[in-house]
Amino acid sequence: MTTGQSRQPRVGLFVTCLVDLMRPSVGFAAVRLLEAAGCTVEVPATQTCCGQPAYNGGNEASAKELALQTIAAFKGFDYIVAPSGSCAAMLKRHYPKLMEGDEEAFARANAFAERVHELLAFLVDVRGLDAVPGTFSGRVVYHDGCSGLRELGVSRQPRALLSLLEGVEVVDTEHQQSCCGFGGLFSVKYPDISNAIATKKTTDFAAARPQLVLSGELGCLMHLAGTLSRQGSPLACRHVAEVLADEMSAPPIAHGMP
Incomplete structure (x- = not known):
């Protein structure tokens, strides 16, 4: 670098x-x-x-x-x-x-x-990082959080960083850039709509058959992990930074958080 x-x-x-x-x-x-x-x-x-x-x-x-x-x-x-x-x-x-x-x-x-x-x-x-400490290898889907995507233009960058990990395959899904349904207070005010949106996303994930669901947005990941857990899915969620940094000692969000 x-x-x-x-x-x-x-x-x-x-x-x-x-x-x-x-x-x-x-x-x-x-x-x-x-x-x-x-x-x-x-x-x-x-x-x-x-x-x-x-x-x-x-x-x-x-x-x-x-x-x-x-x-x-x-x-x-x-x-x-x-x-x-x-x-x-x-x-x-x-x-x-x-x-x-x-x-x-x-x-x-x-x-x-x-x-x-x-x-x-x-x-x-800003920093042009061209190597990361992570060593993960496998098939993943990446969820673009709404605020990062729409307000800051964050989409290309996480995929560029994941491409630095040899053996990682990032799979696109049908509703790649759709909301997960969390939206902070939205999920509290409108739980039925929120859950319906999340279910659409998790259906996409199941079709892609990844090993992990990744995102740069912890709120989205918690929401999606809860939905997957209620569906009985073994699919786990992690913040992408954990994978990139080889900070994988904590259990996946699907199994370690509500």
Whole structure:
């Protein structure tokens, strides 16, 4: 990998609530991949939720308070990287919108947003990572999370990284870029619709006959894993960073999480 830099960039890892509380192995995998890309990685202890649940629920005052706290927690880093398209999109796309009408805060949010990247896009587009620590070999399907795909354009990058693993075959499915039905609060408000959408996705997975379902979005993976489990499917789900980083000690999400 050619970085063209005389020093290692200082990266602040935005861990995300789900990774912190439900799947720490994704955080460890992200650190390993960032270090493989020549970065110095730190995890600010003062970070909390990005504010997305409050924002999606219409509580902009609470979301703005959390946004300002996050911006302060990541002061001084060259980059802010998140292993989640939805959280990265909140930080990058929606923080500036939250601060409209407050000139000073709006300027801070824009400066912050310029340094924010989704993990997989950062590794490919910014760092040009051309080798990964992982050793997995097998047939996989990759689910594109809606926020990463539609708000940040993340789709090519995870597949480019998976192609670095000798023996991995990424199989496309019929509804490749369709929503999984999770959508955060959507799955709580409209469970029947959410489950119907997830079932369409898992039917696609069954037809593809993969060994693993991968994604860069832990919320999607939890939703899909729950659906597969209720269907009695042995198919397991993992965050793609775990596979790329050879961070496979945690059980698959289908067997290790609700």
